Amino acid sequence: MIRLVRAEWTKLFTTKVWLGLLLGAVVMVIGFSVLFTSFAGNAQSGIPAVGTPLYEELALATGANANILFLILGIIGMTQEYRHRTATPTFLTTPRRGQVVVAKLLAYALVSVVFALVVVAVNYVTVVIHAGARGAAPALTGDNLEVLLSSALALAIYAVIGVGLGALLKNQVGAIVGALVYLFVVEQVIRSIPATSGAYKWMPGGALEALTATFQGPELLGAWQGALLLLGYGLVAALLGTLLAVRRDVV
Amino acid sequence: MRLDGITPAAPDERHRRGDIISIPSTATVDPVRVEVRGLSKSFGQVHAVTDLGFTVEPGSVTGFLGPNGAGKTTTLRMLLGLMQPDAGTATFNGAPYTALPAPLRTVGAVLETAFHPARTGRNHLRVYCRAAGLPLSRADEVLVQVGLADAGNRRAGGYSLGMRQRLALATALLGDPGVLVLDEPANGLDPEGIQWLRGFLRHMAHDQGRTVLVSSHLLSEVEQTVDRVVIVGAGRLVREGSMEQLRSGADGAGTVLVRGPDVARLAEVLRADGAEVTQEDGTLTVHGTTPADVGRRAFATGVELHELRSRTSGLEEIYFQLTSGSEQFAAPSPTVPEASR
Numbered sequence: 001m002i003r004l005v006r007a008e009w010t011k012l013f014t015t016k017v018w019l020g021l022l023l024g025a026v027v028m029v030i031g032f033s034v035l036f037t038s039f040a041g042n043a044q045s046g047i048p049a050v051g052t053p054l055y056e057e058l059a060l061a062t063g064a065n066a067n068i069l070f071l072i073l074g075i076i077g078m079t080q081e082y083r084h085r086t087a088t089p090t091f092l093t094t095p096r097r098g099q100v101v102v103a104k105l106l107a108y109a110l111v112s113v114v115f116a117l118v119v120v121a122v123n124y125v126t127v128v129i130h131a132g133a134r135g136a137a138p139a140l141t142g143d144n145l146e147v148l149l150s151s152a153l154a155l156a157i158y159a160v161i162g163v164g165l166g167a168l169l170k171n172q173v174g175a176i177v178g179a180l181v182y183l184f185v186v187e188q189v190i191r192s193i194p195a196t197s198g199a200y201k202w203m204p205g206g207a208l209e210a211l212t213a214t215f216q217g218p219e220l221l222g223a224w225q226g227a228l229l230l231l232g233y234g235l236v237a238a239l240l241g242t243l244l245a246v247r248r249d250v251v
Numbered sequence: 252m253r254l255d256g257i258t259p260a261a262p263d264e265r266h267r268r269g270d271i272i273s274i275p276s277t278a279t280v281d282p283v284r285v286e287v288r289g290l291s292k293s294f295g296q297v298h299a300v301t302d303l304g305f306t307v308e309p310g311s312v313t314g315f316l317g318p319n320g321a322g323k324t325t326t327l328r329m330l331l332g333l334m335q336p337d338a339g340t341a342t343f344n345g346a347p348y349t350a351l352p353a354p355l356r357t358v359g360a361v362l363e364t365a366f367h368p369a370r371t372g373r374n375h376l377r378v379y380c381r382a383a384g385l386p387l388s389r390a391d392e393v394l395v396q397v398g399l400a401d402a403g404n405r406r407a408g409g410y411s412l413g414m415r416q417r418l419a420l421a422t423a424l425l426g427d428p429g430v431l432v433l434d435e436p437a438n439g440l441d442p443e444g445i446q447w448l449r450g451f452l453r454h455m456a457h458d459q460g461r462t463v464l465v466s467s468h469l470l471s472e473v474e475q476t477v478d479r480v481v482i483v484g485a486g487r488l489v490r491e492g493s494m495e496q497l498r499s500g501a502d503g504a505g506t507v508l509v510r511g512p513d514v515a516r517l518a519e520v521l522r523a524d525g526a527e528v529t530q531e532d533g534t535l536t537v538h539g540t541t542p543a544d545v546g547r548r549a550f551a552t553g554v555e556l557h558e559l560r561s562r563t564s565g566l567e568e569i570y571f572q573l574t575s576g577s578e579q580f581a582a583p584s585p586t587v588p589e590a591s592r
Contacts, residue, residue, distance in 0.1 A: 003381060003384050004382055006381045007378050007379070007381035007382035010374065011367075014370045014375075015367060015370055016369065017369075080367065084365060084367045085363050086365070086367055088363045088365075089379060089422055090382070091332070091333060092331060092332075092354060092355070092362075093355055093382045093383050095332045095349040095354055096349065249328070249334040249335060250328070250333040251334075
């Protein structure tokens with residue numbers, strides 16, 4: 001299994017997809033952090049002032065917004081085998097295809113932890129510089145540290161979900177578009193309609209909020225429950241994908 | 252002659268490079284017999300492969316022949332565990348592919364010439380070295396072996412079709428396998444590349460005792476390479492045997508070309524014998540006979556001849572006869588993967 005995980009890392013780091021997505025996530029988190037800090041204390045924005053604990057927790061949770069890029073990282077990691085038809089040599093090398101899926105889950109989980117720590121580190125540094133310039137840099141202690149680590153955990157779990165989703169759908173463009181539509185349209189609708197908002201806490205977006213958000217929102221699960229629920233979504237998708245899609249004939 | 256952008260080398264030098272230096276120290280490998288028994292596979296209404304059985308012996312090159320859509324690729328994919336057969340088995344010394352403890356070390360296969368376009372040839376190979384637990388140095392060794400050493404650091408997306416075939420072959424060679432399975436490997440190779448491949452496959456089989464199965468829809472493409480043939484049509488076995496057996500079956504089945512100043516009289520005589528004759532100016536095409544028979548009749552009738560020869564190799568003719576008719580079953584099946592490729 002270690003061999004297969006290392007093979008997945010070789011695949012990942014011999015193309016530039018990882019670099020593009022990581023840079024995208026870094027740029028994104030810098031943008032959000034700056035935007036957030038700029039409007040902190042502005043009465044119309046509703047963002048608390050710099051120096052308040054609530055502001056700090058919110059500003060340090062912006063890294064979680066890169067979840068979509070980590071999702072895409074996982075999706076590409078799985079679906080590239082089908083898109084570029086490398087599924088044939090991959091499954092010739094490892095005929096027990098479930099092992100390939102497990103190796104990808106492990107490889108992308110571990111890589112994403114590192115990438116996610118980079119993202120939250122950039123998040124923290126950006127906020128420290130910007131908020132510091134505005135009067136009060138947040139400390140890296142207590143709740144602040146917990147928020148940063150929760151965001152990193154959420155990002156890594158989203159990469160695992162991406163691998164699972166990719167195994168289930170196999171089609172790269174379809175999986176990415178489907179995931180975007182789901183996260184930004186379907187779940188937002190469910191979240192905003194009172195009749196269905198009770199179910200929102202059980203959904204991937206709700207679980208992400210449970211893990212990272214400190215805003216007042218709809219009813220949510222506890223942070224650890226949210227993390228386990230998210231991970232469960234990823235693993236269930238991978239299991240279903242292995243049984244229903246990956247084991248099918250490679251044409 | 253240039254070979255797809257690779258630095259040209261004298262053919263004999265390339266041959267030496269391919270045959271001796273780059274082959275791992277083991278001169279011979281453990282013999283592996285490939286057995287296919289009762290293999291069947293349907294796609295919806297289309298019976299792609301039906302009750303197919305044949306054996307591929309070590310130490311020889313076996314041609315797996317049939318027209319497009321005959322079920323060759325489907326059979327190879329079932330053999331290699333990429334497709335699940337509806338019935339039957341395909342085994343390597345008794346074990347199905349998916350049960351092999353180290354598949355790349357037992358079987359090397361060339362099925363696809365598709366690679367991640369952004370990954371270099373060398374990195375592509377390294378991925379599978381890692382996955383199969385082979386030393387990364389194998390990547391460089393097989394690149395030399397297939398004549399791609401100078402292109403290893405270039406992105407595979409920029410490779411020509413011939414270079415892709417070579418990289419696919421390099422992937423198959425990574426584990427120094429006892430069995431080589433190649434699906435239409437000559438596609439995209441230039442004449443020099445085809446020549447090289449012929450010598451390479453014969454060397455792998457005859458000198459090193461490997462089992463080589465190579466598919467093609469053209470007999471003429473592999474005629475000089477293969478020792479045995481397995482011919483399929485419409486997913487069924489049509490003929491299995493040595494090239495000698497196939498050739499002996501070809502006797503009397505050829506088409507004869509006759510030219511002369513007064514062949515019309517000969518045409519009448521041959522038609523009276525029951526031969527199928529077509530005439531075009533001073534040329535006759537006689538089907539289902541041999542030059543000897545036509546010459547004998549011409550001599551007996553006293554017709555002057557300027558040319559008398561077999562039009563086809565005879566082998567091609569029998570291959571065509573064996574597989575004709577199967578095409579019409581296979582043709583209306585666009586769902587068969589091979590036809591859609």
